[in-house]
Amino acid sequence: MKDIEKITEQLKREIHEKAILYISEITAKYPGLSKKETDAIIKKLEADISIAKEGDVLTLLTLKSSTEQDIYSHIIDMENIEMLPDRIKIGNTLYRGFIVVANPQKISFGVFHQLLKSKNNMIIAMHVSPESSINMVHHLRSELGTVEAKLNYFALQGKIVGKEVDGLRDREKFLKDKIEKFSNGMLKAFKLHFTFAVEETNADDLDFTTNKAVAFLKKIGFVVKMAINYQKDVLKTLVPSGANFLRRRPIIVTNNFMSDSFPFVK
Amino acid sequence: MTKKSEQIIFNIKDKGKGEIDGIWTLTDNSIFAVLEVAPIPFFDLKEEKQNELKKKINEELWMKLDFPIEIVIRPVNCSADKKMAILETVLGYNIENTNKTKLIQYFHSFMNWFKEYAAKNVRDANKYYIVVNYNSPYDAVQKDKSAAVSILRSRINFLIKSLKASGITEIKIMSTFDIEQIYNSFLKFHVYCENKYMFPDDWINLFKKRGENERH
Numbered sequence: 001m002k003d004i005e006k007i008t009e010q011l012k013r014e015i016h017e018k019a020i021l022y023i024s025e026i027t028a029k030y031p032g033l034s035k036k037e038t039d040a041i042i043k044k045l046e047a048d049i050s051i052a053k054e055g056d057v058l059t060l061l062t063l064k065s066s067t068e069q070d071i072y073s074h075i076i077d078m079e080n081i082e083m084l085p086d087r088i089k090i091g092n093t094l095y096r097g098f099i100v101v102a103n104p105q106k107i108s109f110g111v112f113h114q115l116l117k118s119k120n121n122m123i124i125a126m127h128v129s130p131e132s133s134i135n136m137v138h139h140l141r142s143e144l145g146t147v148e149a150k151l152n153y154f155a156l157q158g159k160i161v162g163k164e165v166d167g168l169r170d171r172e173k174f175l176k177d178k179i180e181k182f183s184n185g186m187l188k189a190f191k192l193h194f195t196f197a198v199e200e201t202n203a204d205d206l207d208f209t210t211n212k213a214v215a216f217l218k219k220i221g222f223v224v225k226m227a228i229n230y231q232k233d234v235l236k237t238l239v240p241s242g243a244n245f246l247r248r249r250p251i252i253v254t255n256n257f258m259s260d261s262f263p264f265v266k
Numbered sequence: 267m268t269k270k271s272e273q274i275i276f277n278i279k280d281k282g283k284g285e286i287d288g289i290w291t292l293t294d295n296s297i298f299a300v301l302e303v304a305p306i307p308f309f310d311l312k313e314e315k316q317n318e319l320k321k322k323i324n325e326e327l328w329m330k331l332d333f334p335i336e337i338v339i340r341p342v343n344c345s346a347d348k349k350m351a352i353l354e355t356v357l358g359y360n361i362e363n364t365n366k367t368k369l370i371q372y373f374h375s376f377m378n379w380f381k382e383y384a385a386k387n388v389r390d391a392n393k394y395y396i397v398v399n400y401n402s403p404y405d406a407v408q409k410d411k412s413a414a415v416s417i418l419r420s421r422i423n424f425l426i427k428s429l430k431a432s433g434i435t436e437i438k439i440m441s442t443f444d445i446e447q448i449y450n451s452f453l454k455f456h457v458y459c460e461n462k463y464m465f466p467d468d469w470i471n472l473f474k475k476r477g478e479n480e481r482h
Contacts, residue, residue, distance in 0.1 A: 081453075091455050092352045109320060110308060112339070116392050121344035129334035188329055199341070201348045239452055240338045240445070241290070242298040242399030255328040262323050263339055264394050264434055265308035 004037060008044045015051065021058045087206060088231040093199060094206045095123075097227040097234025098214065100194035103251045104221025112263045115216055122213055123197045124263070125238045131189040131252065133182045140182065144175040190258055191250035194222075195237045288441050289415060296401035297411075297418055300445050303394045303429060304436035319433050326431035333421050336397035340448075342458035343388050349455060350384060376473055383472070387459035395440075395448070396429075398422050 007030055015021050026038055033041070045051055045058065052059045082089040087096045112124060151168050159165055181187040198213060200206040214224050227234045233245040291297050308316060354377055361373045400418045426437050440448075447463040450456070456463045464472075 090453055092349060092356070093455070109316075113309070116339065116341065121341055122339075123341065124337075124339040126337040127334065128331075128337065130332050190328075199344060201345050201352060205345070205348075235452065238338065240300050240336065240395045240397045240448060241292060242296065242334070242336045242397040242401075243292060243294070244336075255324055258328045259320060259324040262327075263337060264303055264305045266305040266392075 004041055004044070007033075008041050008048075011041065011045060012049060015045070015049065015058065023056045023058065083232055085229050086226065086231070087203075088235055092201055094201065094203065095197045095199055095231065095235055096206055096210050097195065097197040097231050097238070098210070098224055099196070099227055099234070099246060099248065100217070100222045100251065101225050101248070102223035103192075103194075103253060103257070107220055107257065107260050109260045109262070110265050111220055112261060113265050115213065118212075118216075121199045121209055123199060123238050125193075125195040125240075126261075126263070127193040127195075127237075127242075127244045127250075128258065129191045129250070131191050133185065133188065136182045136189045136252075137179055140175050140179045144172065144179065147172050147175065188255040190253050190255070192253050192258075193237075193244055193246070193248070193250050195234055195244075195246065196224075197234055197238050288439055288445065289418060290442070290445060291411075294401065296399050297414055298397050298399035299418060299422055300440040300448070301396045301398065301422070301425065301429075302438045302440055302444075303396060303434050305392075305394060306433050323432045327428045330424075330428055334399065335425070336399070338395040338397065340393045340395065340451075341390070342393055342451075342463075343390050346384065346388050346390075346457055350381065353455065376470075379473055379476065380469060383469075384457060384459075388457050389459075391458065393458075396425065398425055 007026075011021065011026065023038070023042065026041065027033060042053065042058070046053065087094050089095075115122065116124075147168055151165065151172065154160070154165050154168070178187065182189070196213065196217075198206060198209045200209055217224050227246065230246060236245045237243070289297055289299050306319065308319065311319065358373065358377070361370055364370075398418060398421045400414050400421065402414060422439065429437055450465060451458075451463045454465050456465050457469075458464070462468075
């Protein structure tokens with residue numbers, strides 16, 4: 001028994017030096033060993049050090065590579081995807097997506113810088129697509145027609161002053177000004193899709209950060225809607241690929257709005 | 267990225283390796299490329315300069331832009347401390363349960379190194395990406411990819427010129443590998459340091475290299 005232990009210790013040193021050992025080498029070196037004893041030695045070697053037995057060869061698995069592999073496999077195991085109506089969980093990260101359905105007329109420059117500065121852990125995607133000025137002019141002319149018809153109706157009724165008429169006259173002036181600017185190329189329109197997602201590690205933080213971000217957006221005049229049941233599409237839209245997987249009506253903005261929402265500032 | 271996750275999340279057809287590095291094709295046959303830009307230190311400028319810059323952004327970028335783009339702002343290392351704590355707890359628990367003494371020891375030394383490394387290198391930041399794509403309604407991408415690629419290239423060149431005129435100086439066209447890393451960052455636990463997304467295999471390689479350096 002003592003001899004087996006002594007032989008095992010010698011073989012351990014040998015494997016560590018050479019990283020490989022043939023079973024035939026053991027029998028050649030220690031001719032007095034029976035098959036049972038040789039098996040016992042190999043079993044002991046396998047229990048004490050990391051070795052792989054393949055046929056007649058014992059290969060030393062370096063301690064480092066096997067443990068690295070173990071750690072790596074544990075980390076990889078954490079990657080799993082769970083879809084829920086109001087969030088998506090990937091590994092240990094939760095995402096909750098929401099979209100903007102209406103925008104304010106005007107925003108202050110660098111507004112998204114303020115939003116990002118306050119550590120809201122928010123991913124923002126803006127899909128910007130130029131809209132034809134002719135389409136815009138047509139759209140505004142049709143709206144102007146409605147306003148003028150209303151004004152004519154009031155004039156026939158004998159109403160030429162009053163709150164309602166003043167409001168319509170202001171709208172008429174505003175629309176005429178816009179039509180002129182779009183026709184002259186002084187204004188340009190864009191179709192814009194705003195998509196947001198909050199990224200957090202637990203549900204409480206996700207709720208807190210979402211509420212904080214939504215409150216901020218509402219304060220500056222955006223109308224926000226949670227993308228319930230569309231979380232996967234939100235995430236796909238946020239990944240930089242140019243594609244928009246959320247089929248919804250865009251918001252129409254001008255170049256002035258786009259300049260103020262220019263996000264590449266710090 | 268596992269194949270399963272790739273199928274669930276993205277609709278990638280071709281990652282654009284080889285000749286057209288950095289140009290990806292989606293399953294709808296649209297092609298796209300990604301630019302990374304560094305933001306302008308706008309709020310450090312004087313009011314006069316700020317107004318000048320606003321005018322330039324309007325005139326050079328928005329008034330001239332005649333194709334669709336996507337802007338993505340992605341915060342990196344947000345809640346990195348919390349993620350690290352989860353990693354240590356969950357991973358630690360699983361590893362302790364294996365009862366492999368050497369593995370547990372190795373894990374603790376790895377975790378100590380990782381925490382030290384993260385304290386030095388992991389900082390909150392925002393990454394700014396612009397996606398330029400080309401999506402032909404007549405499936406031209408499928409029939410003649412080179413024509414579509416040349417249209418996309420002209421769009422990229424135009425955008426770089428416009429952004430530079432708007433005051434943005436640092437613009438980088440992302441390679442296929444870079445884009446893949448961004449995609450992975452949505453799916454895998456990572457930290458952003460040394461100007462790249464780092465995933466478990468990167469940390470372990472770094473840890474290994476550090477061990478080698480110490481031995482030398």
